Amino acid sequence: MGIECSDIVASPRVDVFAWFARRGAFARLAPPWQPVTLLAEADSLATGRAVLGLPGGLRWIAAHDPEQYRPPERFADAVAADGPASMPIARLVPWQHVHEFAEVDDTHTRVIDRVRTPIPESVLRPMFDYRHRQLTHDLASHRRASEAGLAPATIAMTGASGLVGSALSAFLSTGGHRVVRLVRHRARHRDERQWDPAAPAADLLADVDAVVHLAGASIAGRFTDAHRRAVADSRIEPTRRLAELAAATGVDTFVSASAIGYYGYDRGEQALTEKSERGDGFLADVVEQWENACEPAAAGGVRVVRVRTGIVQSPGGGTLRLLRPLFSAGLGGRIGDGRQWLSWIGIDDLVDVYHRAVWDDTLSGPVNAVAPQPVRNSEYTRVLARVLHRPALLPVPSFGPAVLLGKQGARELAEASQRVTPTALAKAGHTFRTEDLEQTLRHLLGRTAG
Template sequence: MGISFSSVVDAPVDEVFAWHARPGAVVRLTPPWLPMKLKREAASIRDGRAEFSLVPGVRLVARHDPRGYVESERFVDVLETFPVGALGGWRHCHEFTDLGGTRTRATDRVDTPVPERLLRAMFVYRHRQLADDLAAHAWARALRPEPMTVAVTGSSGLIGTALTALLTTGGHRVIRLVRGRARGWDERFWNPERPAADLLDDVDAVVHLAGESIAGRFTEEHKREIRDSRVTPTRLLAERAAATGVEVFACASAIGFYGPDRGDEVLTEHAAAGDGFLAGVVADWEAATEPAAEGGVRVVRVRTGIVQSPNGGALRLQRPLFSAALGGRIGSGRQWTSWIGIDDLTDIYLRALVDSRLSGPVNAVSPHPLRNAEYTDILAGVLHRPALIPVPAFGPRLLLGREGAAEIAEAGQRVVPAALAAVGHRFRFPSLEGALRHVLGKARAVGVGVGVG
């Protein structure tokens, strides 16, 4: 049985084909709700092999068939290990048709007995990702036509994985700063306590994402790890950026800067710092970037909201609970939730790198914050489940302690992206429902044609 999925994207055919051929494309196209993790990316879409892990001990290998390769027109991959036997075979032909000007028809043709209804969500996701990523690269090139060399810390984390793939599919070179042994030309060893003098040689920009997770009970040891993993390493890296003369230093930050409870106050980048442990850490974290700014580097501090991805963060914990109809609001549900879709967040980092109008703090949040009760109702609706079981206050306090619960689970900040609005930034998913549908495989197939034959 053959299944086809087709859509028209606003980009020349050569650019659409090149996007698929660059490192990171398979990361950008793999739906986050699938139980798959990329272990090795194909070196070439002509004749390379990509390897994924499924459940522990089970792998999936996709081999590109050189007989199906036609430059700028077609490439083919075939599954050659489990679950080929269970599926009865899988041959996937990627076709690209030049419609003239800046329009290309992208078509996926899959020969497999797997029912179309089980594949539809995956291909709706892939075609939306392709169109949105190509649009992001187009506006980025309009701001800075030349590709950049970007050094990234925390490249293997939730945000780093998505961002490095976005950058490489756009033609940028990424150098991963790793704390273990560097294993290739695209990695450099980074000692956070003593960065090497040549660490940032030949680098245009730095994206600093590394830091201990804030999740967990707020013991004195955990709080020390949160602070120590951010403040001193950031200051030393910022000093190295200034000494090397990089153009841009984009540093992760957090809306925890505004404190755990600001009520209904609308918080732009000009709002004062709040109270509490995390507010203090974030203020010191941002201050640690000052050596770069004083050295003439454009510094962007990306104050990130609650990231929406089933691969990590709060949604990773909430999804199974809500899927089992065990989810609900936290406490009164009146606290504000300032959120951001994972792909909108990577777009913000891309803009931070290429848009010289951005500097200082930038609120990386959707323009539409919601109260926690609204958030939970929308999540439950996307998953077609009720949200009937509120989480009592003592629940988060048992897991996180009183201070941790107040700083994380019960926190509320009504944050808006004023700096992004000032430069005319457009969000892929300004509404929560759209963002959740996309990352949870519940999106509607707008602009995507599906055929079975």
């Protein structure tokens, strides 16, 4: 039993092998719907070990085989035991995975996976389909950036351990860039620097080409005075201080997270572009101040991009993480009348937007990071239910979100209606991996077979 599958990617074999050898490759290929946590990434395809955390405290250790290491043609790994947490998996689930790379021509490579295991192919197929799609899209994104002139760069990042930051840092690392993680604790690794948001060190951004600023307290929660202060205080002043330092240091690009909350919580049927006026509400107030806090960098000659992010789709966090178990149990449904507009974006498309913000000199100012096809809440509900093969017959009454989030939180989060369009990205000729919601959810949830 097991599986053998292959696909052709539009990259030279040496580049494909190098992608796999870099830090972040395992994270980029790990299916997000599986209950697996990457605890340690292999430091070598020849002799390294990757350690995965499984439910119940179990460990999966993938040990690379030096005898199978033949760059750029192949490498292999097999499940191994090292202590009681990994012993049950090693004994009960034999696994040998050979990765092969065959040269098709100077610019194309056939990537072949051969796995020997008692796990049925029907279980493995969604995982390997996902891996091949991820590899194809990631390599294409890096190729476009390289053709546009992006050379290996040093990119400082706040919020690198969050949902977006972890995906983006892995993506950038596999592309050959150095990611310097700006952390609040004492730096423990070579690619970490300690960052005090209130008073960043003068040399924090030394030798940095670009800054990607993602840090900020979660907006999810009841809109109490304390919650509102945390949301604002974690964004506005830290951004200003970092922007001032970026200008003083002379970095080329400053990319800051922002949000479509700028447009307010209910704009009716308006199609909102980057030139639309700000809306009403607490989040609109915060986002405006947050974006204005980037001005010291722009005034200092740094190219500044403000990524106004929509509703991120990922099983690892955000709304999809909350809704998936409810819908899987058949307890999902629309909110209220379901006519609210939901401007969404898949996690990997959001990674591509940040990547483009780093390398595309034509982008500056606000950029709407949303898919080209927003949907109403009722349509989102139907699509998610269809992907999970579950009914969605239990609409959430309008007072429901208010019980959890408070009246203001419900109005600005769960019941918000924003029909946002990615006008700046369209003008730049940006290509989305998936523009269709159902296709995106099937990819992220491993349900591509329908």
